[in-house]
Amino acid sequence: MRNNLFRFLITLWFVLFVFCTPPANADRAGWNEPGRAPEHNQEGLLHINTDYFNLAAVTGGDFYYWAPGEFAEAAGLLNVPISSEPITLSYASSGGSFTHTLELPVDGTISELSIFVGAQLLEDFRLLLPDGRSIEENPTGVAVQAFRHMRIVTLTAPEPGGWMVEVSGRGSFEVAARYLTDRDMLAERDLEEIELLDFAFVELRGRPGHQGLFTVSEPPQIGAEKRCLTTLTGAIETPTIELVSTTGEVLNVVVLEDRSDLSEDEYLGACRIPDQPFRVQVRGKDSEGWIFQRVTSHLIRPSETSQ
Numbered sequence: 001m002r003n004n005l006f007r008f009l010i011t012l013w014f015v016l017f018v019f020c021t022p023p024a025n026a027d028r029a030g031w032n033e034p035g036r037a038p039e040h041n042q043e044g045l046l047h048i049n050t051d052y053f054n055l056a057a058v059t060g061g062d063f064y065y066w067a068p069g070e071f072a073e074a075a076g077l078l079n080v081p082i083s084s085e086p087i088t089l090s091y092a093s094s095g096g097s098f099t100h101t102l103e104l105p106v107d108g109t110i111s112e113l114s115i116f117v118g119a120q121l122l123e124d125f126r127l128l129l130p131d132g133r134s135i136e137e138n139p140t141g142v143a144v145q146a147f148r149h150m151r152i153v154t155l156t157a158p159e160p161g162g163w164m165v166e167v168s169g170r171g172s173f174e175v176a177a178r179y180l181t182d183r184d185m186l187a188e189r190d191l192e193e194i195e196l197l198d199f200a201f202v203e204l205r206g207r208p209g210h211q212g213l214f215t216v217s218e219p220p221q222i223g224a225e226k227r228c229l230t231t232l233t234g235a236i237e238t239p240t241i242e243l244v245s246t247t248g249e250v251l252n253v254v255v256l257e258d259r260s261d262l263s264e265d266e267y268l269g270a271c272r273i274p275d276q277p278f279r280v281q282v283r284g285k286d287s288e289g290w291i292f293q294r295v296t297s298h299l300i301r302p303s304e305t306s307q
Contacts, residue, residue: 039067045170053091058277060296062118065118067148074145085297088104088175089175090176091174092172092247098169099167102177108287109193113179114154114178116150116152116175117165117175118150119172122173123168124167141156141157160288160290162291196294222275223273227270230254230267232282236286241269242281243271244278246278248295252273256268274302277301279295279299
């Protein structure tokens with residue numbers, strides 16, 4: 001009994017000594033907290049979880065670059081960007097310096113526009129109206145949420161035309177623009193919503209005289225010539241359909257076929273598959289002559305070998 005008590009006291013003393021004694025070079029304040037990696041590196045770049053960033057880049061979601069303490073301070077006040085099909089998406093994971101400029105075609109059917117910009121080190125951000133003025137010069141209908149590594153801008157009734165986003169910094173970054181339409185506004189102006197409903201690779205199957213287009217489920221092979229079917233609603237002119245990179249650079253253009261057997265919302269064409277992941281971007285003019293743009297959220301990853 002006495003020996004067991006003695007062993008217990010020795011063990012307890014050892015545990016207290018090892019886990020409750022501060023290191024010789026530690027400050028007294030917070031010495032018993034676990035070690036933490038610094039939130040920024042020596043160049044000022046915010047440390048991020050690259051797995052989550054890559055997931056956002058693949059799915060078209062927003063990756064939030066929260067500096068220490070910002071999220072808690074913003075709780076209850078954050079105006080989350082609207083969720084809809086995007087006008088443009090751009091992601092890059094380079095660790096170096098960057099200067100990125102994107103055009104945002106805003107057509108007459110858009111009633112609200114949200115722009116999300118984030119970077120590991122955000123040095124400069126400018127949003128320019130179609131006439132070249134910055135939003136600081138004309139703040140009507142503009143709400144800006146500014147954070148250390150992010151900007152979230154909401155535009156109510158944005159002026160149609162070619163807006164511009166200019167952003168510079170270092171490390172990985174994201175630029176995304178999404179839109180909403182107001183059905184009452186559309187009805188008043190006799191407009192139709194422009195929406196990119198679907199994009200799929202297709203092939204002709206069936207017996208002669210009983211043939212039809214069927215969706216191909218396998219990933220397309222790099223370098224292959226593929227036919228694709230795009231479904232796009234709205235009163236528009238014949239659109240241009242492009243395959244774009246993760247940063248929004250045009251890689252290839254779909255060559256449309258003249259087909260009378262398709263519905264007015266369907267566009268059939270052929271393209272060469274790029275050697276990198278891509279999105280589908282559609283551009284054209286609405287019924288009022290304004291340029292519109294829509295892009296798919298998910299990345300398409302081509303296959304390096306035939307299926």
